[in-house]
Amino acid sequence: MFEALYVEKTPAGQTTTLRQLSEQDLPQGDVTIRARWSDLNYKDALAVTGRGPVVRTWPMVPGIDCAGVVESSSSPAFTPGQEVVLNGCGAGELHWGGFAQRVRVPAQWLVPLPAGLSAYHAMALGTAGFTAMLCVLALEREGVKPASGPVLVTGATGGVGSIAVMLLAGLGYQVVAVTGRLAEQPYLHALGAQDVLPRAHFEAPLRPLEKARWAGAVDVVGGHVLAAVCASMRPSGVVTACGLAGGMDFPATVAPFILRGVTLVGIDSVTCPPALRLAAWQRLAEVIDPAKLDTLTRCVPLADVPQAALDLLEGRSKGRIVVDIP
Numbered sequence: 001m002f003e004a005l006y007v008e009k010t011p012a013g014q015t016t017t018l019r020q021l022s023e024q025d026l027p028q029g030d031v032t033i034r035a036r037w038s039d040l041n042y043k044d045a046l047a048v049t050g051r052g053p054v055v056r057t058w059p060m061v062p063g064i065d066c067a068g069v070v071e072s073s074s075s076p077a078f079t080p081g082q083e084v085v086l087n088g089c090g091a092g093e094l095h096w097g098g099f100a101q102r103v104r105v106p107a108q109w110l111v112p113l114p115a116g117l118s119a120y121h122a123m124a125l126g127t128a129g130f131t132a133m134l135c136v137l138a139l140e141r142e143g144v145k146p147a148s149g150p151v152l153v154t155g156a157t158g159g160v161g162s163i164a165v166m167l168l169a170g171l172g173y174q175v176v177a178v179t180g181r182l183a184e185q186p187y188l189h190a191l192g193a194q195d196v197l198p199r200a201h202f203e204a205p206l207r208p209l210e211k212a213r214w215a216g217a218v219d220v221v222g223g224h225v226l227a228a229v230c231a232s233m234r235p236s237g238v239v240t241a242c243g244l245a246g247g248m249d250f251p252a253t254v255a256p257f258i259l260r261g262v263t264l265v266g267i268d269s270v271t272c273p274p275a276l277r278l279a280a281w282q283r284l285a286e287v288i289d290p291a292k293l294d295t296l297t298r299c300v301p302l303a304d305v306p307q308a309a310l311d312l313l314e315g316r317s318k319g320r321i322v323v324d325i326p
């Protein structure tokens with residue numbers, strides 16, 4: 001038997017409870033993991049609270065990420081005792097995920113824990129850190145260098161935003177953070193932001209082209225904010241769009257794309273191909289400063305995940321939340 005967070009649909013609505021499950025309950029997959037750490041992302045918070053249509057098969061063990069040790073494997077790619085990381089790939093959405101002591105998934109979803117990264121720090125990064133790295137890799141691939149000019153990060157106090165600020169600053173970029181919580185300026189400066197701008201600045205009515213300011217951008221907000229970011233990019237600027245914390249719509253014009261050659265790069269951590277997945281985790285292991293990562297991370301027990309999820313969705317959380325699997 002093992003413990004798991006379990007969400008199900010009842011006539012009264014969605015319920016989320018801690019349950020004892022048996023290994024026979026686990027879904028199909030060739031690797032069974034003894035999970036040690038998981039983490040809480042925006043998507044997990046939607047799944048656990050039922051505030052967004054994240055769970056697509058019921059009942060579900062949510063949790064899009066986990067790190068742990070292989071317990072058994074019918075795949076030659078993984079052996080018992082090996083440390084592994086799972087992030088995205090449909091875990092916690094279509095297939096039982098990481099808020100459990102045992103997790104069973106297809107081998108191709110897993111990445112060996114990269115050398116130099118602890119399982120705890122892998123989950124302090126989690127999908128948020130992985131996505132921030134996919135944004136950094138896309139900026140690099142599209143030719144944005146530290147010397148190109150300032151790089152904007154929106155939703156900067158959140159999980160993806162905080163890690164994007166820390167990564168970009170560590171790589172020598174001049175980072176400008178955008179936040180709805182100006183009281184968090186000291187936090188953002190400590191992560192490496194050179195400047196902090198209020199989110200309201202990007203929510204005002206906008207013209208098709210605004211003053212050209214940014215060489216690159218990481219946007220987790222979407223909606224009007226993303227449109228405003230695109231309108232204020234420098235010629236040949238690159239925007240990586242990975243989130244919708246502010247909305248799903250995109251009320252923009254084509255002007256930045258056809259008059260400034262701006263590139264909009266979509267980032268999807270779930271369907272990321274295995275080779276890029278491995279490369280992103282290895283690069284994270286190379287560049288992350290674990291002590292700095294600790295300053296933006298807190299840890300909660302599995303039983304506290306429902307409350308932490310509410311706090312995250314209601315703007316009472318910042319940085320990253322690791323989940324301690326007992």
Ligand code: NDP
Pocket residue numbers: 040041042043127128131154155156157158159160161178179180181199220221225241242243244245246247267268269270312313317318319
């Ligand atoms: P968090 O909740 O940790 O951070 C989101 C941040 O966005 C908040 O901290 C806040 O930052 C800002 N924000 C929140 N609400 C609003 C709002 N109504 N309008 C504008 N800004 C808002 O979430 P994550 O960092 O985990 O995820 C951020 C986004 O990225 C989510 O939409 C998530 O679904 C998406 N995502 C996408 C992935 C992908 O593969 N494409 C992978 C991971 C996440 P502040 O207070 O500083 O303004």
